[in-house]
Amino acid sequence: MAEINELIVSEPPPLADRAGVGAKQTPPPTRVRGYWRSVGFRLRHDPATLAFAAIVLLIVLAALLAPALAPFDPYKESIIGRLKPFGWRGHLLGTDELGRDMLSRLLYGGRVSLLMGVLPVLIATLIGGLLGVVAGFLGGRTNTAIMRMMDVFYAFPSVLLAVAIAGAMGGGMANGMLALSLVFIPPMCRVAETATTQVRALDFIEAARASGAGTLTIIRYHVLGNVLGPVLIYASSLVSVSVLLASGLSFLGLGVRPPVPDWGLMLSTLRQSIYVVPYVCALPGAAIFVTSICFNLVSDGLRSAMDVRM
Amino acid sequence: MDPLAPAPRDRGGPGGPLLIACDLKKHFPVRSSGGKSVQAVDGISFSVREGETLGIVGESGCGKSTLARLLLHLIVPDAGELVFDGTTVRDDITVGALRRQVQIVFQDSYSSLNPRMPIRDTVAFGPFVQGKPKGEARRIARDTLARVGLDPDLFGPRYPHELSGGQKQRVNIARALATGPRMVILDEPVSALDKSIEAQVLNLLRALKRQLNLTYVFISHDLNVVRYLSDRVLVMYLGRVVELGRVEAIYTRPAHPYTRALLASQPSMNPVRRIEEPPITGDPPNPIAPPAGCRFHTRCPFAEPVCMTVDPPLPPWLGPQSHIAACHLSDRLPRRISHE
Numbered sequence: 228m229a230e231i232n233e234l235i236v237s238e239p240p241p242l243a244d245r246a247g248v249g250a251k252q253t254p255p256p257t258r259v260r261g262y263w264r265s266v267g268f269r270l271r272h273d274p275a276t277l278a279f280a281a282i283v284l285l286i287v288l289a290a291l292l293a294p295a296l297a298p299f300d301p302y303k304e305s306i307i308g309r310l311k312p313f314g315w316r317g318h319l320l321g322t323d324e325l326g327r328d329m330l331s332r333l334l335y336g337g338r339v340s341l342l343m344g345v346l347p348v349l350i351a352t353l354i355g356g357l358l359g360v361v362a363g364f365l366g367g368r369t370n371t372a373i374m375r376m377m378d379v380f381y382a383f384p385s386v387l388l389a390v391a392i393a394g395a396m397g398g399g400m401a402n403g404m405l406a407l408s409l410v411f412i413p414p415m416c417r418v419a420e421t422a423t424t425q426v427r428a429l430d431f432i433e434a435a436r437a438s439g440a441g442t443l444t445i446i447r448y449h450v451l452g453n454v455l456g457p458v459l460i461y462a463s464s465l466v467s468v469s470v471l472l473a474s475g476l477s478f479l480g481l482g483v484r485p486p487v488p489d490w491g492l493m494l495s496t497l498r499q500s501i502y503v504v505p506y507v508c509a510l511p512g513a514a515i516f517v518t519s520i521c522f523n524l525v526s527d528g529l530r531s532a533m534d535v536r537m
Numbered sequence: 538m539d540p541l542a543p544a545p546r547d548r549g550g551p552g553g554p555l556l557i558a559c560d561l562k563k564h565f566p567v568r569s570s571g572g573k574s575v576q577a578v579d580g581i582s583f584s585v586r587e588g589e590t591l592g593i594v595g596e597s598g599c600g601k602s603t604l605a606r607l608l609l610h611l612i613v614p615d616a617g618e619l620v621f622d623g624t625t626v627r628d629d630i631t632v633g634a635l636r637r638q639v640q641i642v643f644q645d646s647y648s649s650l651n652p653r654m655p656i657r658d659t660v661a662f663g664p665f666v667q668g669k670p671k672g673e674a675r676r677i678a679r680d681t682l683a684r685v686g687l688d689p690d691l692f693g694p695r696y697p698h699e700l701s702g703g704q705k706q707r708v709n710i711a712r713a714l715a716t717g718p719r720m721v722i723l724d725e726p727v728s729a730l731d732k733s734i735e736a737q738v739l740n741l742l743r744a745l746k747r748q749l750n751l752t753y754v755f756i757s758h759d760l761n762v763v764r765y766l767s768d769r770v771l772v773m774y775l776g777r778v779v780e781l782g783r784v785e786a787i788y789t790r791p792a793h794p795y796t797r798a799l800l801a802s803q804p805s806m807n808p809v810r811r812i813e814e815p816p817i818t819g820d821p822p823n824p825i826a827p828p829a830g831c832r833f834h835t836r837c838p839f840a841e842p843v844c845m846t847v848d849p850p851l852p853p854w855l856g857p858q859s860h861i862a863a864c865h866l867s868d869r870l871p872r873r874i875s876h877e
Contacts, residue, residue, distance in 0.1 A: 262652070262696065429648040430648045430649035431648065431649050431650055431651045433606075433643070433649075434641070434649050434709075434713075435666075436611060437609050437611060437641050438636065438662060438663035438666055438667070438712075438716060439633050439637060439663070439666055439667050439716075440662070440666040441666075444666055448651075448662065449651050449654070452651070452653035453652065
């Protein structure tokens, strides 16, 4: 022990001589990169995710530009042109049971379906995320109150819940979206709460309190940045679920009302004609499938890009 | 004179101690034990003079870190009061005012830095929330980073995961110093570092103390480190002070059997002095139900019947040369320890 003491206890040499104070430490020449930049870097080097993101972008663009791209009026019916195959008289993707152009209806339907996929997730992210951060950061009774309330919603399967809420409020697009938002708030809240609880236990929160920062300042500067990652990943994975659920609601007649084009609704009305023009009838289903799987894969890519161990 | 607990209104101020902790208590309730609680800190009193370094040692779980947090009101004490520079915290000055003058450096340099925040923002955060404009806070951050030996241009834009353990701990020290405190509580600041880095950080702490006229409360379980840095040492056992005295006195003439056991349990570099049997065995008793009488009697090799029934009080602190121990037998124990 005496030996150790001599090693350490001896009066330190002039401080500037040591690596301790005067000498500047030269770090290895690595590139300085923030978290979000390193996420961007990883994403740029992930060709599969980039490809799926491109498809998503294409679908979104096609839906946005539907008025310019659609070759026909999506509402124009034709008695003689019903259930025609691909390419019939300029109808590239055929016609539906009322003789309306499928391509135009798919493009316009994408607008509704994507809106119903994205907007409820956005609403749920805002409300659920906020509730989760508050519950996680304040802890104690606030946490119990909020999280037990969320648990009530967990008692029902999400599809059933969406159908029940939409059914109770009556159909229509707005009610459908409201139902979906309500369904997504509890899981979103739970994700945000878990992330916040983890962050709250770390010393830098306590250090911020020791610096004299109040709760709101700490949440704004120290909690949100750390919770945003998991919440974003979860939100992106919810979009595909939302597209599917929205289509499901429309299929059941609880979402969009005819004649507004929507993929779920189109699938529902065309399914009786599956033996007449099978390929045409499969189109809305294919659109839902491709959109939802692409969102899902992009979300997976995002997850692995954001999963930086620091 | 350095009175430990004089009359309530007659203490501190110019020439007096910078910080007085008076009978601090913190019990954490344990839900499953039916109203019982962990007595993490159970009536601790001490004072820290301006400019000194008070070392606090003890085993893990003895309440050192709880005490550190109590001193900053990061945990609100159940009882007792804190007097900073002659003013009673919460009565005369607010907790916010206390935190402008006292800062803390945590043990875990990894979790005490926000992983999503560049170093310069982390250091500038303290001055910023204490009301400095953003530009001013950034300038302070640059100065402080340079002071702890990190080039602000190189390290300022970096994120914690791009730094080594020693560099992170320097950033933590810079973060604590950025608000211009008079007193810094160091909660095991070097325990997680390599020995070589540890020496660098300790030297840095010494230099900073001299340059900035700081007062330190240095908490550690490493007796060598405490000896190197401290002027006085306080030994804790199970939420209580068992011994308090000047560093030479504690290390050469420990008065409490627990301090003796701690000193004897240090691994020796000298093979002749290596011991086979640990000088102290077993774990500390359950802090939910501490033993009656002296809390150390269950592990004490010298325990006598009186130790099992009567709780030995800590004698009052009488002056700078005092050396006090809460032990019935401290007069009768051989004073010098052999291996010194």
